[in-house]
Structure formats: structure tokens, C-alpha cells
Amino acid sequence: MSASHRRVVIADDEPSLRKVISSLLRREGYEVLEARDGEEALSLLSSEVAVLISDLRMPKLDGMQLFRRAIAEYPDLKVILFTAYGRITESVEAVKLGAFDFVEKGTDNEHILQAVRKAVASYELDQRAPRRPVGLIPPQLGRYGLVGTAxxxxxxxxxxxxxxxxxxxxxxxxxxxxxxxxxxxxxxxxxxxxxxxxxxxxxxxxxxxxxxxxxxxxxxxxxxxxxxxxxxxxxxxxxxxxxxxxxxxxxxxxxxxxxxxxxxxxxxxxxxxxxxxxxxxxxxxxxxxxxxxxxxxxxxxxxxxxxxxxxxxxPPLRERVADIPLLVSHFLTRFNERLRKSVSGLTDEAMAALLRYPFPGNIRELENVIERTVLLAEGPVIEARDLPPNVAQLSSAPPPPPLRSQALPLGSSSRPLATSLKDIVRQETERVEREMIQRALSDTQGNVTQAAKQLGISRKSLQIKMKELKLREGD
Ligand SMILES: Nc1ncnc2c1ncn2[C@@H]1O[C@H](COP(=O)(O)OP(=O)(O)OP(=O)(O)O)[C@@H](O)[C@H]1O
Ligand SMILES: [Mg+2]
CATH class of the missing domain: 3.40.50.300 (P-loop containing nucleotide triphosphate hydrolases)
Known part of the structure; x- marks a missing residue:
């Protein structure tokens, strides 16, 4: 997961407590945002925030109110409540209602860290799982046996x-x-x-x-x-x-x-x-x-x-680079079946190499590259060095600017399995949904009710989708 999936908001009206916990989390590599009260916390939340740690007693909006509003708006958000001595029942109640966990004040750092780690892992798992379809937007990832959405x-x-x-x-x-x-x-x-x-x-x-x-x-x-x-x-x-x-x-x-x-x-x-x-x-x-x-x-x-x-x-493949991940996924599935292999994905680096390579032989060449690579792959994940030398070579150059704004998280980390089939499908689905929603909104001059009708989903679902995809005004 990219660093943005490790964003944590901490809400507490006591500055010293905020400081202690946020420096603890920052040392662990989390991006921490601090809020002095419930309202400020709410304003800091976005779909990018993985975890909210909140005190129960706070001015303006208290912890319970904040928790309810936060998960209503961000269903994937993991909320950890800070509980003062004597208020455990309230926290247990909150967990029943969907809070992720609670931690008693005065507990040791390791305990807090563990709760956050678990929450982040759970958040990341949710992100990887195929999206619960909010509407009925079909993932039109190709037709007529032709894969691609360009x-x-x-x-x-x-x-x-x-x-x-x-x-x-x-x-x-x-x-x-x-x-x-x-x-x-x-x-x-x-x-x-x-x-x-x-x-x-x-x-x-x-x-x-x-x-x-x-x-x-x-x-x-x-x-x-x-x-x-x-x-x-x-x-x-x-x-x-x-x-x-x-x-x-x-x-x-x-x-x-x-x-x-x-x-x-x-x-x-x-x-x-x-x-x-x-x-x-x-x-x-x-x-x-x-x-x-x-x-x-x-x-x-x-x-x-x-x-x-x-x-x-x-179109030649180099003019529809954005379709490469989908085609790769398509061919991986095909050659896994045919060659009785179980390659599950590519590293970021390997995918970056494929995105950079100009493919003079177009899809046929990509197909051959994947077949050969699946056949010869030793591990479950294709690495850049598994690719044919002429393709992999280009990956040693410094990564170019992202090819597509909401494209795969490329060329960055040492994470081994960044681009699994699921990821590819999820990202492409998101891209197609974004396009369809944008089209519907522009067809209807931004009228959400009309756009929802056109898309065949409820207004509420469309709003949730728009928020998820950051398509709301001001996003
Ligand atoms: N959009 C696509 N999705 C999935 N597979 C594709 C797609 N386009 C082409 N292919 C595959 O790529 C290979 C080449 O396709 P095809 O033979 O249709 O190309 P062609 O333009 O006729 O090429 P040539 O000029 O070399 O004959 C085939 O194995 C085909 O199944
Ligand atoms: Mg032909």
C-alpha cells in the first residue's frame, strides 16, 4: 500500500497526549494529522485516512458523535477510541457499533502501536478486496474478446x-x-x-x-x-x-x-x-x-x-498504454491456465518496465512476452529481471512521470506484490466508473439526481461513489 494508506488522524483535546502519540506513530512511518476537537477531526478525514484515534471526551463533537459521523461517511475508516478509566462500557458499545478497537488511557506505547498496526492492516485488506459494488456500474473492461478501455x-x-x-x-x-x-x-x-x-x-x-x-x-x-x-x-x-x-x-x-x-x-x-x-x-x-x-x-x-x-x-498499443495492466492481467490468467502455473502478479518495477516499453509488435508481442515470462517464472511474482532483456532494460532508467494520473502505484517501493490481478481489476474498474460518472455528470450539467438516474443507481450510491473517487466539487 502506498504511504497514503497509512494516514492516521488523532483527535484529543489534550496537546501533550496528542504529541506523545503522534510522535510515536510518526516514528513508525505513519502520516499523522492532529485535531483538537471532534469537528476539526471530521474536517481532516478523507477516504485516504486509514485510522482515526479519538478521545471520547472532547469539546464540540464528542468521541461517540465523531465516531458515528466518521464511519457513516467513511465506511472503511478504522476508529480506535481512547477510553478513560470508568468509561469502558461506552467503548464496548462503540465497538459493537463498528468501532475497530478501544485503548485505555495510560496503557503502554506498544499496546497503542499494536492497535494501530492491526487497524491499518485491516484497512489495507479492505482496500485490496474487490470493491463492494455501490451501484451497478459494470466494469466494462473490454468487449468482443478485445480487452481494453481506451x-x-x-x-x-x-x-x-x-x-x-x-x-x-x-x-x-x-x-x-x-x-x-x-x-x-x-x-x-x-x-x-x-x-x-x-x-x-x-x-x-x-x-x-x-x-x-x-x-x-x-x-x-x-x-x-x-x-x-x-x-x-x-x-x-x-x-x-x-x-x-x-x-x-x-x-x-x-x-x-x-x-x-x-x-x-x-x-x-x-x-x-x-x-x-x-x-x-x-x-x-x-x-x-x-x-x-x-x-x-x-x-x-x-x-x-x-x-x-x-x-x-x-490503435497501436503504445497509444493505449493505460490498457497494458488489463492486458497483462488477461494474459496472465490465460497462460496460468494453459501452462498450469500460478503466477499471481508483477512487481511495480516489472509493470513499470512493461509500461515504458514501446511494443513495436503491439499486443501480439505483449502476449508473447507474458507467455514466455509465465513459462520461465520461478517465483509466484514476475520481477523485472524475469522479463526479456530488451523489455527489462528500459526499466533501469529513472522512472518517468506517471503515465496516468490514477494509475497503478508504480516504480516505487520494494513491496514484492504490488500489482496483483485483483489490484489491476479494481483500479481499472475505478477508472471506468470515474469516466462513466464524469460523463453522466457532464450530460446532466452536474445534476446528481439526474446523473444517478442515467447511471441506474440511487442518488445516495452515486454520492458515495463520487466521494470515493473524489469527484465532488472542491475535491
Ligand atoms: N484487445 C485485445 N485483447 C486481447 N487480446 C488481443 C487484443 N488485441 C489483440 N489480441 C491478441 O493479440 C494477438 C494478435 O492479434 P491479431 O492476430 O488479431 O492481430 P493482427 O492485427 O491481425 O496482427 P497481424 O498484423 O500480425 O496479423 C492475438 O493473439 C490476439 O488474440
Ligand atoms: Mg492478422
Whole structure:
């Protein structure tokens, strides 16, 4: 836990007692805030405060009142009450009502320290546990088998929503390893064609001379060796989806033939005389800039326009660094299962290295890194030195400024297990909740009641969430 989780507020009207205890706690590494009375204590509380130590008898707001208001507002707060001789029953009552513990005045320092340590540990445990859902805000951590919450990816999701179940041609553009094939399959799976074939052809892998017969098939005797007829991919994809992968690699003369099929939905097999009609939904993908290729004469402009009816642009991983922890979590789970391992997380340093590495091979490269690392990992936690040297190398540099404001607690401590799967999911959930709440608030000009309605949660829940996420005015 970061130091902020060790913040303690001590409320007592007796300065000397305050001093003694606060210096005791500071020596232990806690951040201590002092309050002279109940009201001041209340003003010092925030969701960052782990423990409140309070005297029972104080001016303004007494200890019992303070305790009740404090935990109503900060349910995770641990309250320790200082009890004078003769007031134990009151403290026992308070514990029944949710105070964490009480300590008798005049008790020795070690006893006080122990109570605080226990309270902090309990607070930290609460923080690590998956959040009790206050509302019904779903942790939309990805869709269509694509993990991530980056805005560029949200755009991809909403495009898939819109065009999956249409006959429109889709052109998926993105660097190698960004998930183009995943998107193509998602489009097929969410269309009315999902029970028909999804046929992929990799234009980069098929020799030029064979391309035509691969796409359109051939009839018996079409060429030497054509001892029987063979259907092409267009025929195989009839009623289904044809995925033309790496379309930028298609030779120009084939581009012309393809264009005709796309326009007329008919073609002939090589050496065939019959004209065949098919009902095929075409999806193409490329990692090239086809506009440039067209300008250079390598790609037919008409074909480009015919394919580019609905372009879907996939962002490179380096432009959605914030999704790395989620993807790591996703792949850890996958490879733990596949490789029968039980890697539970990464150290801060290891995660920092991954966040810093530019991933030219994008998600595929990250996937390979995690697979290899899980396979070779010796301990339960991945450390920076377990990563491939080219990735880990970058971590020896001084840490850069945080990549994301409410990102993981990175690059700091010697704590071994900072980034567990749970942490990642919790933090991402928090981030998505924050975004959804902010959007709802801006849609409703800050009207909490309306925003709550839009989010489908109660006004009270929204207020609690806003407080937790520090979204209230003035926070
Ligand atoms: N958003 C994502 N969430 C989870 N896994 C992903 C995501 N994007 C890609 N992957 C995984 O990364 C790998 C590469 O994805 P895919 O093959 O779809 O990329 P591509 O763009 O077609 O790459 P290439 O150009 O190299 O063919 C796959 O194993 C895929 O499952
Ligand atoms: Mg691909």
C-alpha cells in the first residue's frame, strides 16, 4: 500500500497526549494529522485516512458523535477510541457499533502501536478486496474478446456494434499485432452469418501465381495438375464472411479481378465457363497506408474506395498504454491456465518496465512476452529481471512521470506484490466508473439526481461513489 494508506488522524483535546502519540506513530512511518476537537477531526478525514484515534471526551463533537459521523461517511475508516478509566462500557458499545478497537488511557506505547498496526492492516485488506459494488456500474473492461478501455478502443466497439450485422464491407487498419483478426472474427460472430463459414485468406502468404485459383477456384483441366475441380475461397464463404487479410499485399492484377467480384458478386472459376454468384460479406485488413500505396500506384484507388466503406482503425498499443495492466492481467490468467502455473502478479518495477516499453509488435508481442515470462517464472511474482532483456532494460532508467494520473502505484517501493490481478481489476474498474460518472455528470450539467438516474443507481450510491473517487466539487 502506498504511504497514503497509512494516514492516521488523532483527535484529543489534550496537546501533550496528542504529541506523545503522534510522535510515536510518526516514528513508525505513519502520516499523522492532529485535531483538537471532534469537528476539526471530521474536517481532516478523507477516504485516504486509514485510522482515526479519538478521545471520547472532547469539546464540540464528542468521541461517540465523531465516531458515528466518521464511519457513516467513511465506511472503511478504522476508529480506535481512547477510553478513560470508568468509561469502558461506552467503548464496548462503540465497538459493537463498528468501532475497530478501544485503548485505555495510560496503557503502554506498544499496546497503542499494536492497535494501530492491526487497524491499518485491516484497512489495507479492505482496500485490496474487490470493491463492494455501490451501484451497478459494470466494469466494462473490454468487449468482443478485445480487452481494453481506451477511448480509441471504445470507438472500435461502437463501430462493431453498428456494422457487425450489416452486409457492408469493412476495412480494418492497424499495425501488426493490434487485433485486426480478432475484430474481423467479432464482426462475423455478431452478424446473422455467424452460423455460416468465416473464411480467411492471407494475401501475403499465397504466391502470386496461385492467388486467382485460391480466391475463385478452378475447374477440372484448367491447368496442368488440375485433375479435379476445386472451389475457391469466395465459394467457400458463400452466405458467410470472407476475410481478406493483408490486402495491401495483393498484386495489382488481382486487385482488378477482386474489384469486379466486389461490385458484381459474380465470377468464374479459373478455366471455368459458368458464372457463379455468391453472397459473401467481405472484411479486409491491412497494416499499410492504402492511400499512400494508391498514390504510389501500388494499390488500385477504386478498390480502396470499394473496401473502405466502413474503416475501423485499431490503435497501436503504445497509444493505449493505460490498457497494458488489463492486458497483462488477461494474459496472465490465460497462460496460468494453459501452462498450469500460478503466477499471481508483477512487481511495480516489472509493470513499470512493461509500461515504458514501446511494443513495436503491439499486443501480439505483449502476449508473447507474458507467455514466455509465465513459462520461465520461478517465483509466484514476475520481477523485472524475469522479463526479456530488451523489455527489462528500459526499466533501469529513472522512472518517468506517471503515465496516468490514477494509475497503478508504480516504480516505487520494494513491496514484492504490488500489482496483483485483483489490484489491476479494481483500479481499472475505478477508472471506468470515474469516466462513466464524469460523463453522466457532464450530460446532466452536474445534476446528481439526474446523473444517478442515467447511471441506474440511487442518488445516495452515486454520492458515495463520487466521494470515493473524489469527484465532488472542491475535491
Ligand atoms: N484487445 C485485445 N485483447 C486481447 N487480446 C488481443 C487484443 N488485441 C489483440 N489480441 C491478441 O493479440 C494477438 C494478435 O492479434 P491479431 O492476430 O488479431 O492481430 P493482427 O492485427 O491481425 O496482427 P497481424 O498484423 O500480425 O496479423 C492475438 O493473439 C490476439 O488474440
Ligand atoms: Mg492478422
Amino acid at each position: 477511448p480509441a478502443l471504445q470507438k472500435v466497439f461502437s463501430l462493431i456494434d453498428k456494422v457487425a450485422d450489416t452486409p457492408s464491407t469493412v476495412l480494418i487498419i492497424g499495425e501488426s499485432g493490434t487485433g485486426k483478426e480478432l475484430v474481423a472474427r467479432a464482426l462475423h460472430e455478431h452478424s446473422g452469418r455467424k452460423n455460416e463459414s468465416f473464411i480467411r485468406i492471407n494475401c501475403a502468404a499465397i504466391p502470386r501465381t496461385l492467388m486467382e485459383s485460391e480466391l475463385f477456384g478452378y475447374d477440372k483441366g484448367a491447368f496442368t495438375g488440375a485433375v479435379s475441380a476445386k472451389p475457391g475461397r469466395f465459394e467457400l464463404a458463400d452466405r458467410g464472411t470472407l476475410f481478406l487479410d493483408e490486402i495491401g499485399e495483393l498484386a495489382v492484377e488481382m486487385q482488378v479481378k477482386l474489384l469486379r467480384v466486389l461490385q458484381e458478386s459474380e465470377f468464374e472459376r479459373v478455366g471455368g465457363i459458368r458464372t457463379l454468384r455468391v453472397d459473401v460479406r467481405v472484411i479486409a485488413a491491412t497494416n499499410r497506408d492504402l492511400v499512400k500505396e494508391a498514390a504510389a500506384g501500388n494499390f488500385r484507388e477504386e478498390l480502396y474506395y470499394r473496401l473502405n466503406v466502413v474503416p475501423i482503425q485499431l
